[in-house]
Amino acid sequence: MGYSVISQIMLIYYPVLAAIGVPVNLVAIVILSRGKCGLSKCISVYLVGMAAGDLLVVITDPIFSKINVLYLPWSFLDITPLCSFILSMTEAATVVSVWFTVAFTFDRFVAICCEKLKTKYCTERTAAVVLGTVSVLGCSESLPWYFIYEPRFIIDNVPWGCEIKPSFLTSPAWAAFEMLHLILTPCVPFCLILLLNVLTVRRILVSSRVRRGLRGRSNGENQSDPEMENRKKSIILLFSISGSFILLWLTQVVFSIYVRIVDIRSYYSFTDPGYITEQTAKMLQLLSSCTNTCIYVLTQTKFREELKNAVKYPFNLIVKFTDAKYSFSALAMPSAAMRSTLAEQMQDAPSSWTIPHHLSQVEKSLRRNPFDHKALRQCSARNVLGDLQGKEGVAPIGQFLDQTADAIWQNVSSPELTNRHRDVAWMVVRKALPVQSFQHARNISTTARCPRGCSIARPSSTS
CATH class of the missing domain: 1.20.1070.10 (Rhodopsin 7-helix transmembrane proteins)
Incomplete structure (x- = not known):
């Protein structure tokens, strides 16, 4: 049956x-x-x-x-x-x-x-x-x-x-x-x-x-x-x-x-x-x-983007590994013909076949971030720096959303502020402004009261 x-x-x-x-x-x-x-x-x-x-x-x-x-x-x-x-x-x-x-x-x-x-x-x-x-x-x-x-x-x-x-x-x-x-x-x-x-x-x-x-x-x-x-x-x-x-x-x-x-x-x-x-x-x-x-x-738009990135991740790894191998192998390990040619022209001068320190840092950055190398070579140094900064994540701030935290950090590092003002703004966001209560909580000061004679101690900025 x-x-x-x-x-x-x-x-x-x-x-x-x-x-x-x-x-x-x-x-x-x-x-x-x-x-x-x-x-x-x-x-x-x-x-x-x-x-x-x-x-x-x-x-x-x-x-x-x-x-x-x-x-x-x-x-x-x-x-x-x-x-x-x-x-x-x-x-x-x-x-x-x-x-x-x-x-x-x-x-x-x-x-x-x-x-x-x-x-x-x-x-x-x-x-x-x-x-x-x-x-x-x-x-x-x-x-x-x-x-x-x-x-x-x-x-x-x-x-x-x-x-x-x-x-x-x-x-x-x-x-x-x-x-x-x-x-x-x-x-x-x-x-x-x-x-x-x-x-x-x-x-x-x-x-x-x-x-x-x-x-x-x-x-x-x-x-x-x-x-x-x-x-x-x-x-x-x-x-x-x-x-x-x-x-x-x-x-x-x-x-x-x-x-x-x-x-x-x-x-x-x-x-x-x-x-x-x-x-x-x-x-x-x-x-x-x-x-x-x-x-x-x-x-959720961002969930779709993360899902696309997850699907692309294995392929990006393969592309990054292949591009890095062929892009830097010639610089790090020149071929035998190139070495012999350069050696004949540089017999009287000391030479080194290792990558300079600043180029090795660029290599590490390019290995970590999936850039298109052809398009990267056409960009200016400022654009490359902007792309690298765009790859960095936004540090969270309390219960704020990522978009709000991004806007806060942009305002903290605004070019219209002086260095001193930027430092103060950073400490306010990080709740690390060195007020009397903050110093007292870290055993820097013996009292949490305001030195100007305030009757009530202000709460710690790290709470």
């Missing part, structure tokens, strides 16, 4: 999902962790955590739970303790991934709707604490799933397979735990994401109307609003992630509630409509673990 239609789809769907989901989430983790996508550190931490959670879902569910059953039946992964561990970790990864999305949605809600709480909550440290807490609680909540299975067979004293214990179907305690699990994942996250997005949209509409009115009165004409442009990018990212989650989880949420109401425990065949609906809902749910990277590509 051949496979049913839904089984044939699963045989193709899950390997393709695993082949796409693992590299896609790994690329997202690498690119976002570099912090060069123009996003705040807080958002980057949440997105890296969500990508890591989605990666764990792809590894535990499609690979270890689905592909193992479809293509590798009765492998070592089917030993009962390992099988129970994989199934419990599948539940844990799903719970953690879902609540990571809720945490990100709540963070954006606070950033847009709660101005007073924003400065304290929307920080890199708070994001890390929230993700760590969610991970611990999610794994703890999913731990009981390990104990609901028993072996199907025992061969040579080795337990094989995972079968649900009869007590799980009859015990009120297990029934309460299953209901609690259903409420916590995915019913509560689904409702929270919907509620937070509705409140966020409401606040955005009100604030946008007020800002347009104020700017229209002050300027008398329509002009671009940088604050609204930055907020628009964050909103597009938030709604894209939340919208894809809601759409792909909708079938699973509705069917899970329907199954508990009707009390469906098993199916008679693989062509049963209930079985087909359950597997379809599961495939859509797992698809949500691969969509976030596509959302980043479509909505």
Whole structure:
């Protein structure tokens, strides 16, 4: 007897999902962790955590739970303790991934709707604490799933397979735990994401109307609003992630509630409509673990640029190595014919075949930076210096975005300032202005009070 239609789809769907989901989430983790996508550190931490959670879902569910059953039946992964561990970790990864999305949605809600709480909550440290807490609680909540299975067979004293214990179907305690699990994942996250997005949209509409009115009165004409442009990018990212989650989880949420109401425990065949609906809902749910990277590509310009650079990186390495080899081999190691010719002309003068120090520095710079050597030779020294400076990264400044930090550093090094003013501006940005409290914090001064007789010591500029 051949496979049913839904089984044939699963045989193709899950390997393709695993082949796409693992590299896609790994690329997202690498690119976002570099912090060069123009996003705040807080958002980057949440997105890296969500990508890591989605990666764990792809590894535990499609690979270890689905592909193992479809293509590798009765492998070592089917030993009962390992099988129970994989199934419990599948539940844990799903719970953690879902609540990571809720945490990100709540963070954006606070950033847009709660101005007073924003400065304290929307920080890199708070994001890390929230993700760590969610991970611990999610794994703890999913731990009981390990104990609901028993072996199907025992061969040579080795337990094989995972079968649900009869007590799980009859015990009120297990029934309460299953209901609690259903409420916590995915019913509560689904409702929270919907509620937070509705409140966020409401606040955005009100604030946008007020800002347009104020700017229209002050300027008398329509002009671009940088604050609204930055907020628009964050909103597009938030709604894209939340919208894809809601759409792909909708079938699973509705069917899970329907199954508990009707009390469906098993199916008679693989062509049963209930079985087909359950597997379809599961495939859509797992698809949500691969969509976030596509959302980043479509909505984030700098993420696309970093992705292009990542794709080009191996080829740039090959080109750099080839160009450097042929560009500097003649200078560093002249050919035998050239050496003999030069030696005949320079018999009476000392000679050296090593590269001068200043040329070796140029060589190192060209090796590190992927320039087109032909175009480089046509540029002036000033243009080459500008290109080299453009390759350098921007030093971060507190919670400012990369664009704001770049503008600050340009103003600090403005040619209109004297050297003394530049030094003072640099110390202000670096919070290293040598005020009395700064010196006292480093044991340079015996007191933190102002020498002019101020009654209250000023707070340290390094705090």
